[in-house]
Structures are given as structure tokens and as C-alpha cells.
Amino acid sequence: MNLHEFQAKELLAQFGLPIPxxxxxxxxxxxxxxxxxxxxxxxxxxxxxxxxxxAANGGVRLAASPTQAGRIAAELIGRPLVTNQTGxxxxxxxxxxxxxxxxxxxxxxxxxxxxxxxxxxxLITGDHGDAGVMPRPGGAASPAACVKLRLSGDRVTGDFxxxxxxxxxxxxxxxxxxxxxxxxxDAAVALDATMIEVSPLVxxxxxxxxxxxxxxxxxxxxxxxxxxxxALREASGFEDGDPVELAADRHQxxxxxxxxxxxxxxNGAGLALATLDLLHEAGGRPANFMDIRTTATSLDIAYAFExxxxxxxxxxxxxNVHGGGMQRCDTIADGIGIAVHRSGCAAxxxxxxxxNNAEFGAARLKSYGVxxxxxxxxxxxxxxxxxxxxxxxx
Amino acid sequence: xxxxxGKDTRVICQGLTGRAATYHVARMVAYGTRLVAxxxxxxxxxxxxxxxxxxxxADAVAATGASASLVFVPPANAAAAMIEAIDAGIGLVVCVxxxxxxxxxxxxxxxxxxxxxxLVGPNSQGVLxxxxxxxxxxxxxxxxxxxxxxxxxxxxxxxxxxxxxxxAGLGQSTTIGVGGDPVHGxxxxxxxxxxxxxxxxxxxxxxxxxxGSDEEEAAALIxxxxxxxxxxxxxxxxxxxxxxxxxxxxxxxAGKSGSAAAKIEVLREAGVRxxxxxxxxxxxxxxxxxx
Numbered sequence: 001m002n003l004h005e006f007q008a009k010e011l012l013a014q015f016g017l018p019i020p021x022x023x024x025x026x027x028x029x030x031x032x033x034x035x036x037x038x039x040x041x042x043x044x045x046x047x048x049x050x051x052x053x054x055a056a057n058g059g060v061r062l063a064a065s066p067t068q069a070g071r072i073a074a075e076l077i078g079r080p081l082v083t084n085q086t087g088x089x090x091x092x093x094x095x096x097x098x099x100x101x102x103x104x105x106x107x108x109x110x111x112x113x114x115x116x117x118x119x120x121x122x123l124i125t126g127d128h129g130d131a132g133v134m135p136r137p138g139g140a141a142s143p144a145a146c147v148k149l150r151l152s153g154d155r156v157t158g159d160f161x162x163x164x165x166x167x168x169x170x171x172x173x174x175x176x177x178x179x180x181x182x183x184x185x186d187a188a189v190a191l192d193a194t195m196i197e198v199s200p201l202v203x204x205x206x207x208x209x210x211x212x213x214x215x216x217x218x219x220x221x222x223x224x225x226x227x228x229x230x231a232l233r234e235a236s237g238f239e240d241g242d243p244v245e246l247a248a249d250r251h252q253x254x255x256x257x258x259x260x261x262x263x264x265x266x267n268g269a270g271l272a273l274a275t276l277d278l279l280h281e282a283g284g285r286p287a288n289f290m291d292i293r294t295t296a297t298s299l300d301i302a303y304a305f306e307x308x309x310x311x312x313x314x315x316x317x318x319x320n321v322h323g324g325g326m327q328r329c330d331t332i333a334d335g336i337g338i339a340v341h342r343s344g345c346a347a348x349x350x351x352x353x354x355x356n357n358a359e360f361g362a363a364r365l366k367s368y369g370v371x372x373x374x375x376x377x378x379x380x381x382x383x384x385x386x387x388x389x390x391x392x393x394x
Numbered sequence: 395x396x397x398x399x400g401k402d403t404r405v406i407c408q409g410l411t412g413r414a415a416t417y418h419v420a421r422m423v424a425y426g427t428r429l430v431a432x433x434x435x436x437x438x439x440x441x442x443x444x445x446x447x448x449x450x451x452a453d454a455v456a457a458t459g460a461s462a463s464l465v466f467v468p469p470a471n472a473a474a475a476m477i478e479a480i481d482a483g484i485g486l487v488v489c490v491x492x493x494x495x496x497x498x499x500x501x502x503x504x505x506x507x508x509x510x511x512x513l514v515g516p517n518s519q520g521v522l523x524x525x526x527x528x529x530x531x532x533x534x535x536x537x538x539x540x541x542x543x544x545x546x547x548x549x550x551x552x553x554x555x556x557x558x559x560x561x562a563g564l565g566q567s568t569t570i571g572v573g574g575d576p577v578h579g580x581x582x583x584x585x586x587x588x589x590x591x592x593x594x595x596x597x598x599x600x601x602x603x604x605x606g607s608d609e610e611e612a613a614a615l616i617x618x619x620x621x622x623x624x625x626x627x628x629x630x631x632x633x634x635x636x637x638x639x640x641x642x643x644x645x646x647x648a649g650k651s652g653s654a655a656a657k658i659e660v661l662r663e664a665g666v667r668x669x670x671x672x673x674x675x676x677x678x679x680x681x682x683x684x685x
Contacts, residue, residue, distance in 0.1 A: 114496055114497070114500070114576070114577070116496075116576035116577055116606060117606060117607040117611075119499065119500055119503040119577040119578075120500060120503075121497070121500055150504065151497065151500055151501050151504060152501075152504075153501075189497060192495055192496075192497055194496055219495050219496050219497065221469060221493040221494060221495045221496065222495035222496075222497070222498075224469065224470060225470065225495075256635060258635060266550075267550055268548060268549055268550020268551070269548065269550070269574060269603075270546075270547065270548020270549070270550050270551040270574075270601065270603055270630055271548065271550035271551055271554060271672075272550075273548075273603055273604070273630040273631040273633075273634055274551060274554075274628075274630040274672035275672075276631075276633045276634060277630055277631070277632050277633050277671075277672065278671060278672060278673070279633075280632070280633040281671060286633075289634070289635070294492075322550050322551075322553045322554045322557075323533060323553075324519070324531075324532060324533050324549055324550060324553050325418065325421070325519065325530070325531040325532045325533045325534075326531050328533075354553075354554070354557060355533055355535060355536065355553045355554075355557065356533035356535055356553075377673050378554075378672065378673050379671060379673040379674075
């Protein structure tokens with residue numbers, strides 16, 4: 001789960017990290033009113049999207065007055081913002097964050113990230129090497145220093161002093177930086193964040209280290225114990241992602257829409273990736289990625305099958321299932337049978353069932369009266385589906 | 395012979411009294427696994443599936459001499475259960491739990507360092523020694539005792555490759571699911587190393603996918619060892635949409651090093667035979683064994 005900048009900052013502030021004064025606005029009028037109420041002359045208007053590279057693409061702009069803040073908000077809200085991290089379609093801006101402009105003399109990079117290969121939590125720091133009011137767009141941090149953190153229960157320890165001492169800062173500033181880095185690490189652990197990136201962390205004229213921008217990604221698997229964050233997602237409408245994919249997720253199905261014309265029904269992420277590879281090899285183009293999780297019931301599977309059948313681009317459906325110990329062929333056959341009974345399926349369905357309860361699954365499909373084309377192995381099935389889709393397209 | 399476990403391995407199940415554990419443990423007992431006890435805090439002294447239940451792993455080990463534990467505990471307490479098993483000196487811990495928080499797994503990894511425990515999982519289908527013992531939730535319908543060691547990041551593809559190696563007349567010595575999570579216990583490299591030392595294993599199959607560095611680490615090990623046994627690899631995800639979550643949190647194309655193409659390249663350079671398609675893994679291994 002990705003948090004927006006304003007959410008991330010509010011959370012970091014709870015761990016003692018200073019943030020500039022600011023407020024969220026959902027319209028030009030709100031943006032102007034916020035700037036006026038907080039007494040800002042010069043302020044920064046920041047598009048709230050789950051992507052970096054905003055400053056370089058007009059998503060973070062300096063306003064000289066509340067009136068101008070309103071004008072900038074009007075230009076940003078309701079339009080997609082395209083950056084090097086959003087993809088070509090960009091991300092729709094629904095909110096802007098209006099924040100006091102902070103003059104700084106030094107700009108640093110800091111992040112706490114999970115290194116999946118090493119199985120460790122790392123603190124990464126760097127120097128942006130710029131000063132001013134607006135961070136330099138796309139400013140690369142160098143040199144990057146890396147410190148391994150240690151978790152014991154809820155406590156996190158590491159050589160924060162060492163990390164803070166590498167930037168030639170005055171001793172009192174270095175000591176303050178060490179404190180801020182420790183607070184960042186505390187926040188990462190307490191929030192179950194897989195990534196917290198503060199870039200930049202700036203040194204102000206007053207000698208304070210302030211979080212000017214922050215990105216936080218929270219581990220979805222830990223939301224059960226981060227009920228405030230889970231509630232934030234449910235309640236605020238700030239949920240990111242495709243609504244169809246999120247609905248499938250609630251049905252225990254990992255589903256991603258792709259650009260092709262062959263609907264794909266598979267159990268297990270590995271087999272699903274293998275199926276995409278086989279389809280490409282056979283000259284077919286998958287319309288989706290699907291991984292039926294072990295926890296999906298036949299009704300969940302019916303829901304997912306209906307997503308595929310309802311996709312007007314789909315010219316053939318490939319069912320490639322290897323029944324395992326937890327998700328058996330018959331459950332998936334039931335799901336398909338229910339879906340076809342309920343909503344029909346115009347496209348031909350190629351089915352390959354193997355593994356646990358394969359024969360039982362095939363018998364279930366027959367008893368539902370679902371017309372299927374049976375394939376002996378997954379390569380035959382992929383070839384057949386590709387042929388059918390091509391023929392239909394011609 | 396096999397690796398990690400055998401028919402005499404005495405196994406306890408943490409979380410035995412839960413619904414999923416009850417279902418799967420009954421199947422394991424039927425398969426021949428020597429289940430000796432269960433552990434559920436607060437349920438000590440009762441019996442479940444005709445097995446004694448203890449409050450702690452230490453109590454269960456003291457009473458039964460178990461050397462392996464199967465963790466069937468829900469995500470919120472799975473890490474604590476693994477750590478308890480490590481503290482009790484259990485030699486093999488297999489965790490099937492899905493969706494364990496990643497920081498919890500880092501806590502577990504820190505506990506594992508320097509311990510005597512080997513951890514398989516989490517989010518793993520487990521370890522199967524066909525005809526001898528089943529520690530996990532995999533299907534056994536197509537498994538046959540044989541000579542191929544299978545190490546895999548994917549439960550569904552393991553079932554598939556088990557069926558293929560059985561159809562090829564080879565069978566399996568042991569199958570190990572390292573689990574689909576980004577931070578896990580033993581990796582593909584350690585599995586390869588175990589299989590190389592196992593006289594019953596004549597060939598090794600690795601099943602990898604995009605993301606992470608398990609395959610690269612295995613390639614480095616193979617490059618260094620120059621083993622005499624044939625090793626075949628299947629790496630899936632060449633056509634996965636880039637940088638998107640694909641079910642396993644682990645299956646993320648994290649930069650160039652994690653791509654399927656890059657993994658295939660380093661494995662090939664290390665002397666590993668690459669299965670050209672997912673349906674040809676068994677055939678590729680049979681060819682490798684005769685050549």
C-alpha cells in the first residue's frame with residue numbers, strides 16, 4: 001500500500017520528524033483558502049500522486065501568493081500527471097498539498113528499505129548537494145551510504161552516528177541528523193513499511209532538519225496490525241490501483257488486465273507466469289494474468305471467470321490448472337460451471353486439467369454442460385487457444 | 395535416502411488444532427509422515443487427531459524427541475512460532491503460512507543466523523520425500539519415489555514438474571518449496587547443495603521465476619562447484635508485465651538482475667541446462683541424464 005505525501009508526512013511527524021506546515025486541498029478554492037488560513041505568502045503546491053518525478057514534470061510548483069496557489073491547483077486537479085514513474089497514461093490528480101516554502105542550505109537523501117535478497121533492513125543516505133527553496137528536479141543523491149539495521153522485537157538499532165558523519169556536517173548538525181535517521185528507522189518498523197524515502201531531508205536556516213518530501217510503502221501483509229492505515233485506505237478513497245483488479249483481489253484472485261485476446265484461467269503465480277510464456281511462444285496474446293489463490297472458493301472463481309467472459313476483446317479462453325493440495329481441479333471446474341450457467345461465455349474454452357482431482361474436475365465440467373475443448377498438456381492447450389483466437393480474429 | 399527429512403523423521407505441527415492444519419495433517423499421517431505431537435498455546439494436555447497437544451515447542455520436543463516442525467500458524471503469530479521452534483533447537487522448520495509480514499521474516503532471519511535450524515518457507519508447499527514422508531500441503535497424486543531432486547519457488551509448477559518427471563520414468567528423491575515470499579528460509583542454492591551431497595539424487599531441477607536473486611545465487615554456487623550431476627532449470631516470467639505485483643510478492647521484476655532473461659543467462663553460463671518450455675522440464679532432465 002502506497003501512501004500519499006501528506007499522509008506519509010503526518011505519520012512521520014508522529015515519530016518526531018519535523019515537517020513543514022501544510023494542508024490538503026481538493027479544489028482551487030480550497031487550495032487558496034488553505035494558503036490564506038495558514039498565512040502563507042510564498043508556498044508550494046504539490047500534486048498528490050503515487051509516483052516520483054513530480055517536480056521535473058510540473059507537479060510541484062512554487063506560488064507567490066494564495067491567489068496563485070489557487071490558480072496552480074486549478075491547473076493540476078482533475079488532470080493526469082505524467083512523470084517517469086507513472087507510465088504514459090499518468091496518474092489522475094485529485095488533491096494538492098499546499099505547504100509553506102522552506103529555505104534550505106543543504107539537501108540530503110535518506111531511506112529505509114527492505115533488501116529482499118539479503119533479508120535485511122537497510123538505511124541509505126546520500127547528498128543531493130543543492131540549496132534553495134525548490135529541490136532540484138531529479139537531483140541524484142551521491143554518494144550513497146548504506147547501514148544495516150538490526151531488529152529485535154519492536155526496537156531497531158544501527159550505526160546512525162556513522163551514517164550521519166559522512167557528509168562533512170557541523171558536529172551539532174551531524175548529531176541532529178543521527179537523531180532524525182533513528183526516528184526514520186523507528187517509523188519504518190512501527191509502520192511495517194517496506195520503504196520510507198525522505199528526499200529531500202533539508203537543513204534550514206534555523207538549523208533544523210526538515211522532511212520536505214516523503215514516500216512510504218506499507219507491507220500489505222501487515223495491514224492486519226496497522227488498522228489505522230487500513231482504515232485510511234478504506235475510508236478516504238485514496239486507494240490506488242485498478243478497481244477491477246482490486247475487486248478480483250477481494251475474491252482471492254490475482255488478476256491483471258493485459259492487451260491480448262486470450263483470457264487465461266490459472267491457479268498459482270508460477271504456473272500463471274509459465275502459461276503467459278507458453279502463450280507467447282505459441283503466437284498468442286494473453287488478455288490477462290490470473291492466479292487463483294489457494295483460498296478462492298468456487299464462487300470466487302466464478303466471479304473471476306465472468307471478468308474474462310465479459311471482456312469484449314477475448315476471442316478464446318485458456319484454462320490451465322494443475323490441482324494442488326489446497327486448490328483442487330474440481331473446485332475450479334465448479335467455478336467455471338457456475339459462471340457459464342449464470343452469464344454464458346461466447347468465446348471457445350480450451351481446458352487442460354492435471355494434478356489433484358483432474359478427472360473429477362473434467363467430470364464436473366461435463367455435468368455442468370460446459371462445452372470445452374480438452375487438451376492433453378499445457379503446450380497443446382496454449383497452441384489450440386492461440387489458433388482459435390487467430391482464426392476468430394481473421 | 396533423501397534430503398532434509400525421511401520416513402523416520404519425527405514431526406510436530408505448530409497450530410495443529412486449526413482447521414487447515416487438521417485437514418492437511420490428517421492427509422500427511424495417511425501418507426506415512428511420523429507426526430508425533432501438536433503445539434497450540436493454551437491447549438496443552440488435550441489430544442487432537444489422536445496426537446498429544448502441548449503448550450510449547452520445548453515441551454513437545456522434550457516429550458517426543460521431534461526434530462522437525464511444520465508451522466501452520468496464521469500470519470499474525472507465524473514469526474513467533476518460527477522463532478519458538480528455532481529457540482527449541484528444531485533442526486527443520488517448514489512454514490506453509492501465506493502473507494507473513496516481511497519485517498517479521500527479517501526478525502526470523504536474524505534469529506536463524508548462527509542457529510542449528512534450517513527453515514523452509516514461509517508461503518511454501520513444503521518438503522515431500524515420495525513414498526516416505528510429507529511435510530506440507532502439496533498434492534502427492536503424481537509423486538513417485540525416484541532420483542530427481544526438485545527445488546522450486548512455485549508450488550503450482552512443482553506439482554507440474556513432479557508429474558513430468560514421473561511421466562519420464564524418473565521420479566523424485568525430494569521436492570522442496572523454498573516459498574514465494576521475498577524474505578524466506580533456505581534458497582535454491584542451499585537446496586542444490588543438499589542435493590549434490592545426496593547419493594539418492596542423480597539429477598537436480600530448479601524452478602525459478604522473475605524477481606529476487608535466488609537463481610543468481612544458485613548459479614554462482616554451481617559455477618564454483620562444477621558439479622557432476624546434471625542440473626536443469628525452468629525460469630518463468632519472460633512475458634510478465636514489467637514491475638507489477640504478480641501474486642507472489644516475490645515475483646517482482648526488480649531491476650535487470652531479476653529478469654527471467656538475465657537469470658536464464660547466468661544459469662546457462664554456469665552450465666545449467668535450461669528447459670526450453672514449461673512442459674519440457676521432465677524430458678530435458680531425461681536427456682541430460684543419458685548424455
